[in-house]
Amino acid sequence: MKGDRVFITGMGIVSSLGSGVQEHYDSLRNNRSGIKPLTLFPLSEGNRHPAGEITGFEWDRSVPRTHGLALAAAKEALSGRNTVPDAVIIGTTTGGMALTEELLRKGEKRPDCYRYHSTSSVAEYCAAALRCPGLIVTVTNACSSGSAAIKLALELLRTGKATCVLAGGADSLCRLTYYGFNSLQLIDPEGSRPLDRSRRGMSVAEGSAMVLLEASASAPEGAIAEVLGGGLSCDAHHPATPHPEGAGALAAMGRAIKDAGTASSGIEYINLHGTGTKDNDLAEAAAIRALFGGAVPPLSSIKGATGHSLAAAGAIEAVVCSMVIRDGFIPGNTGCTDPDPELKVSPVLKALDKKTGTVLSNSFGFGGNNACLVLGDPAAPRKTRPHGTAAVFEILGGACVTGAGDLARTIASLQEGKNCGGTLPLPDISKNLPAREVRRLKRLPRLALALALDARNAASQDPASIFFGTAWGPLSETYDFLTKLYESDEQFTSPTDFVGSVHNAPAGQIAIWLKATGANITATGGDYSFEQSLFAASLAAGSGETLLVMGADEHHEELSPLFDGSVRAGKDPADGGGALILKKTESPAGPCIAPLFFENYAASPGAIASLVRSLGGADGINATCAAVFAGMPGGEKASCRKQLDEFLDATGYTGPVIDYRALLGEFGTVTAAAAAVAAQCAKEGMVPAALASGAALQLRGKRLLMVGLGSFVTAMEITA
Amino acid sequence: MEQLINELKEKIIDTLDLIDITPEDFKEDDPLVGGKLGIDSIDILELAMMIDKEYGIKIDNKELGQKVFSTLRTLAEHIHKNRKG
Numbered sequence: 112m113k114g115d116r117v118f119i120t121g122m123g124i125v126s127s128l129g130s131g132v133q134e135h136y137d138s139l140r141n142n143r144s145g146i147k148p149l150t151l152f153p154l155s156e157g158n159r160h161p162a163g164e165i166t167g168f169e170w171d172r173s174v175p176r177t178h179g180l181a182l183a184a185a186k187e188a189l190s191g192r193n194t195v196p197d198a199v200i201i202g203t204t205t206g207g208m209a210l211t212e213e214l215l216r217k218g219e220k221r222p223d224c225y226r227y228h229s230t231s232s233v234a235e236y237c238a239a240a241l242r243c244p245g246l247i248v249t250v251t252n253a254c255s256s257g258s259a260a261i262k263l264a265l266e267l268l269r270t271g272k273a274t275c276v277l278a279g280g281a282d283s284l285c286r287l288t289y290y291g292f293n294s295l296q297l298i299d300p301e302g303s304r305p306l307d308r309s310r311r312g313m314s315v316a317e318g319s320a321m322v323l324l325e326a327s328a329s330a331p332e333g334a335i336a337e338v339l340g341g342g343l344s345c346d347a348h349h350p351a352t353p354h355p356e357g358a359g360a361l362a363a364m365g366r367a368i369k370d371a372g373t374a375s376s377g378i379e380y381i382n383l384h385g386t387g388t389k390d391n392d393l394a395e396a397a398a399i400r401a402l403f404g405g406a407v408p409p410l411s412s413i414k415g416a417t418g419h420s421l422a423a424a425g426a427i428e429a430v431v432c433s434m435v436i437r438d439g440f441i442p443g444n445t446g447c448t449d450p451d452p453e454l455k456v457s458p459v460l461k462a463l464d465k466k467t468g469t470v471l472s473n474s475f476g477f478g479g480n481n482a483c484l485v486l487g488d489p490a491a492p493r494k495t496r497p498h499g500t501a502a503v504f505e506i507l508g509g510a511c512v513t514g515a516g517d518l519a520r521t522i523a524s525l526q527e528g529k530n531c532g533g534t535l536p537l538p539d540i541s542k543n544l545p546a547r548e549v550r551r552l553k554r555l556p557r558l559a560l561a562l563a564l565d566a567r568n569a570a571s572q573d574p575a576s577i578f579f580g581t582a583w584g585p586l587s588e589t590y591d592f593l594t595k596l597y598e599s600d601e602q603f604t605s606p607t608d609f610v611g612s613v614h615n616a617p618a619g620q621i622a623i624w625l626k627a628t629g630a631n632i633t634a635t636g637g638d639y640s641f642e643q644s645l646f647a648a649s650l651a652a653g654s655g656e657t658l659l660v661m662g663a664d665e666h667h668e669e670l671s672p673l674f675d676g677s678v679r680a681g682k683d684p685a686d687g688g689g690a691l692i693l694k695k696t697e698s699p700a701g702p703c704i705a706p707l708f709f710e711n712y713a714a715s716p717g718a719i720a721s722l723v724r725s726l727g728g729a730d731g732i733n734a735t736c737a738a739v740f741a742g743m744p745g746g747e748k749a750s751c752r753k754q755l756d757e758f759l760d761a762t763g764y765t766g767p768v769i770d771y772r773a774l775l776g777e778f779g780t781v782t783a784a785a786a787a788v789a790a791q792c793a794k795e796g797m798v799p800a801a802l803a804s805g806a807a808l809q810l811r812g813k814r815l816l817m818v819g820l821g822s823f824v825t826a827m828e829i830t831a
Numbered sequence: 832m833e834q835l836i837n838e839l840k841e842k843i844i845d846t847l848d849l850i851d852i853t854p855e856d857f858k859e860d861d862p863l864v865g866g867k868l869g870i871d872s873i874d875i876l877e878l879a880m881m882i883d884k885e886y887g888i889k890i891d892n893k894e895l896g897q898k899v900f901s902t903l904r905t906l907a908e909h910i911h912k913n914r915k916g
Contacts, residue, residue: 157889294876294880295873295876296876296879296891296892296893296896311892349871349872350873351873352872389893546850546851547849547850547851547869548869550847550848550849550850551847551848551873599884602883602884603880603883603884604880605877605880606873606876606877606880607873607874607876607877610873
C-alpha cells in the first residue's frame with residue numbers, strides 16, 4: 112500500500128557553492144564559502160556588500176534567472192529518469208523580478224516582455240518542462256517558502272492522492288531583495304557570519320534546490336532520506352522581526368518533531384535558519400534552548416557558506432540535510448570563528464564526520480512565517496501511518512470586496528443585475544480599519560485586512576491558521592520601492608515598502624491582528640491562487656482547526672495591465688477578493704467547501720474529460736449540481752469557452768452557468784469573491800434570479816460547482 | 832537647534848504618514864520609539880533613509896541608530912554635529 116511513508120529519491124541543488132550535489136558535498140566538506148563581491152548587476156557607491164551569487168550560471172535566456180535555476184535543480188532531481196511527477200510545489204519570492212526590474216527601469220511597455228514576471232510562472236515553467244499534469248502550487252512565504260513547499264508536498268503524498276511530487280524552492284538575486292535587505296540594515300558588509308559574536312547580518316544570495324518525493328510503504332531503491340515530518344507556525348508578532356524569545360520558531364520545531372513521531376531527544380543534528388542577523392540568531396538560539404534544554408544536539412548554519420537564498424534556502428538545506436544523513440557528516444558553521452556567548456549554544460565550526468540518523472532543519476521568514484522539517488535515515492524501520500480521515504471544511508462565515516462594496520452590497524448589486532467589477536476607493540476599503548495602525552499599509556494589505564476582519568465578524572470565530580491567495584502580491588509597494596530606488600540612482604529607497612512588497616506581507620498582517628499563530632501560507636498561483644490556497648489548506652490545516660482561506664488582489668494602474676492579460680482584456684479596472692472562515696471537521700453543521708480537482712491543461716489535454724469523470728460523470732453531475740460558477744479569465748476567453756463547451760457536451764448539463772468574471776471583475780483572485788457569493792447562496796439555500804438566468808433557483812440539497820478554466824482546469828464544490 | 836528640531840518634526844510626520852500627530856505632540860526628550868507616537872523599528876530605518884537623503888548623514892547600523900534615534904534631541908544633535916557646511 113502506498114502513501115504511508117515519504118522518501119526523497121532524487122535531489123538537485125545550485126547555489127553560490129556550485130552546481131549539483133557533488134560540488135556541494137565537496138564545498139561543505141572543505142568549509143568553503145561562496146560569498147563574494149556581487150557582479151550580477153552594478154551596485155551603487157556605499158552599498159557594495161558581498162553576496163551569494165552563482166558565478167558562471169548558464170540558462171535559457173528566454174526566461175528569467177529564477178526560472179533557469181529552478182529548472183536546473185529540477186532536472187538534477189530527476190537525474191535523467193523518465194518520472195513524471197503527479198504534482199509540483201515550488202516556493203519562490205521573486206519570480207521574474209530580476210528581469211522585470213530591468214524592464215521597468217527601461218520603461219518597457221510591451222506586456223509580452225513581462226510574461227514570466229509572476230511567481231507562479233516558475234512552477235508552471237518547471238511543470239511544463241516535466242510535463243506534470245496535476246496540481247501545481249506556488250508558495251510565497253518569504254524565507255520559509257522552500258521548507259513550507261516540502262511540508263505541503265509531504266502532506267499531499269500522505270493523503271494518497273499523489274505518489275510522486277517535485278518540491279523545492281528557487282530565487283535569483285535581484286535589486287529588490289538586495290537593496291531591500293540593505294535598507295533594513297540586515298546585510299553584513301563583511302559577509303555573513305552566523306552565530307559569531309561580531310555578526311552584522313546576512314549575505315543575500317540566490318539558488319535553487321528540488322527534491323523528488325515518493326510515497327511508499329518502505330524505502331524504494333535509491334532513497335536518500337525520509338521526510339518524517341514538518342511543522343508550520345506564524346509568530347503573529349511583527350512584519351520583519353522575529354519574536355524575541357523565538358515563540359513561533361519553538362512552535363514550528365515542536366510541531367515538526369511531533370509530526371515526525373519523535374521527541375526532541377531523537378534529533379541528532381539541527382540545521383539552523385542561522386541568517387547571521389543579530390535578531391534571528393538570538394531568537395532561534397532561545398527557541399532551541401527552550402525546546403532542547405540541556406541536551407542541545409550538534410547544530411550549524413550553512414548560510415555563512417551559501418548566503419541566504421530566501422525561498423530557496425529551506426529547500427537547499429533539506430538537500431544538505433539529506434546529504435548529512437546519507438554521507439555521514441555535519442557541515443560547519445562557516446563564517447563563525449568566535450561564537451556569540453549570548454546565544455548559549457555552540458555551533459559545529461568545521462565540517463566533521465558523524466553518522467546521523469534524524470535531523471531538524473529550520474526556516475523562518477518575514478511575516479513571522481516559520482517552517483521546520485525533520486528528515487531521517489530511509490533504512491530505519493518505522494511504523495507506517497494511516498491516511499488521514501476525510502474531514503471537510505464547514506463554512507462559518509464569509510466576506511468579499513468588489514467594486515460594489517462588501518458582500519451584502521455585492522449580492523444586492525448582483526440581484527439588481529448590475530456589474531460589480533470596479534475598484535473601491537481606498538477610504539471605503541479602510542473604513543473599519545484604525546487609521547493610525549494601518550498608516551503604513553497600502554492597497555493590498557488593507558483589502559486583505561478588511562476581508563479578514565469582515566469574515567471573522569461574520570463567523571464570530573478567530574482563525575488559527577491562514578491561507579492567502581494572491582496572483583500578483585502587493586503591487587503598490589513593489590512599484591513605489593523600485594521607483595524610489597531608480598529616482599535616487601539606487602541610493603535611497605523605502606524599507607517600509609520593501610517589507611510591504613513581500614507577497615506574504617498581507618497574510619502576516621492578518622496574523623498579527625487576529626493573533627493567528629498556526630500555519631500561514633501564501634499561495635501565488637495566478638488566476639488559480641484561491642484554488643491553490645484552498646488546496647494548501649486541505650493539506651496543512653489540522654483536524655478541528657478554524658482557519659481563514661482567502662484571496663485578494665489590488666489593481667495597480669501601471670503594473671496590472673503590464674502583467675495580467677485578463678486585466679487588459681477586461682473593460683474596466685477591477686480588484687478586491689473574498690475570504691471564508693472555515694472549520695475542518697468530520698461532522699459539519701452547515702454549508703461546506705471542498706477542493707476537488709486541479710489539472711495542468713497544457714500537460715493534460717484530456718483535463719475536461721478527466722474533470723467530468725472525477726465529479727461523478729454526466730449522471731452524477733446532473734443529479735447533484737444546481738449551478739456552475741465558471742471562472743474564465745478574460746485573457747484566455749476563447750480557450751475557456753471551448754473548454755466550457757466540451758464540459759457541457761460531455762455532461763449534457765443545462766443548468767445555470769455563471770460567468771462570474773463578467774459580473775465581479777477581471778482580477779486574479781476574483782474566484783475568492785465568487786466563492787464568498789456562492790457560500791452565501793448555499794447558506795440561503797438559493798441562487799438569486801439574476802444569477803440563475805431568469806428565476807431564483809432553490810438548491811434543495813444540491814451543490815454549487817466552481818469550475819476554473821484556462822491554463823488550469825480546477826473544481827471546488829460548495830454544498831448546502 | 833530649535834529650528835532644526837522643528838524642521839525634523841515636520842519631516843518625521845511627513846515621512847511616516849503620522850496622520851493624526853501634530854508637531855506639538857512631539858516632546859524633544861521623550862523616547863522616539865515605542866511611545867505614544869507609534870514609531871517602531873521599521874519607521875526608524877525609514878527615518879535613517881530620510882536623514883541620509885536630506886542631510887547627507889548615514890546612520891547605517893543598529894548600534895548607532897539606537898543612540899541617535901533615542902530622542903528627537905539626540906537626533907538633532909547628531910545631525911547638527913555631522914552635517915556638512
